[in-house]
Amino acid sequence: MVTITVIGSGNVAHHLIQAFSQSTAVELVQLFARDSRALEQFSGLAEITDDLSGLKPADLYVIAVSDDAIGMLSERLPFENRLVVHTSGSVSIEGLDHKNRRGVFYPLQTFSKNKTVDFDKIPICLEAQTPDDYKMLETVAGALSKKVYPIDSTQRQALHVAAVFVNNFVNHLYAMGADICDANQIPFEILKPLILETADKVMTLTPNEAQTGPAKRNDAATIQKHLDFLPDNQQKIYELLTHSIQHGQKL
């Protein structure tokens, strides 16, 4: 049984605490937040504290805070030589203070407090400095998810950028679709099956195989009609993405 203390009270911390509390392979020791009221709902699961200097021994400390707070928090930990991981996609393993053993426990998913996610389908990307530490992280990750990957800091950086494209930017394109619907008294509802099918298609086809549309088939007349229809901001995005589909270059 791996004993774990979670540090943080944001979306990722919330989902991790929930998932850890449901696993029999791990035991929550303490939950830390600067403002301990943010963790009130978990008061039955573990001791809640806002006192970093009084942290108790645990096998693993999971720092799930915003990227710029990771370094400072890891420096302020009142112990040495224990295993400390962060959960960030974009911070290197070297961003953790060197007095402790370092690692990364990065669940690659988009978390919202008001939407539950099925943790056992979330890929967890692990990095550690020694095989023993990796093994411990693998045990913990394996207790939550069936998809566990060794990913080093360089790969994780790439993965985080890729995630921005397929999540943040994709969602922004959904927002543009919704704006266009709103402006024309069309229910956004009508686009939802297309949104789901577009995602589902790349589960079995590669994105290149799945590509369709006026850009792909070089349908200049339709492209021009669309450009004429769009306001400035959306026109620029339409133009650039169309050009990229037509002339796209690989990395």
Next chain:
Amino acid sequence: MVTITVIGSGNVAHHLIQAFSQSTAVELVQLFARDSRALEQFSGLAEITDDLSGLKPADLYVIAVSDDAIGMLSERLPFENRLVVHTSGSVSIEGLDHKNRRGVFYPLQTFSKNKTVDFDKIPICLEAQTPDDYKMLETVAGALSKKVYPIDSTQRQALHVAAVFVNNFVNHLYAMGADICDANQIPFEILKPLILETADKVMTLTPNEAQTGPAKRNDAATIQKHLDFLPDNQQKIYELLTHSIQHGQKL
């Protein structure tokens, strides 16, 4: 029972023929293709012909061909005052020859020949010139799908542009994610749960509510790190979409 002749042999025609053949509310009369071999697989369902001048009477003629062939094909139909519809998102109802009654039967989905779709979840957008013709189209659409919407030519144009954003462009962002993975020896597999969850999220939240990421939270350090990491083509797209999330204007 509405009798239908389908004109065309592309993806949309294939899926429509299949769906019509499974419905008890409609009856297929003929299937037309310039090269009738393209419809060989449907030879048990209806008469297949490559002779436009010999088309038999039917209640409804569905022209499912490429956008630029619709007008010409509708002109060459050897009859008058029958109901003729096209299936295009981007061609006006006025793109059909005026000697026949005109309409539009636009299934809003992305079709690939090698992937089956569940037709009863596909929104079908209808337009007609008279209430009677609309009613007939509604009967036919209702036999295939639970989601049937009256959408006029201006709205359909807007909808088609919106569909390009949430389908073609979204898929291109998936392709960029896959390219970034490839270049860094990361399996694309690892992004798939995120892709599905991103789509699933906007089934219950609005895209604006669902927006997360460095652009949304104005995380300049991460944005700069990502820009430095990306090659030219992807950098430009990253920059423009980030700017649009930060300063986006509504239509």
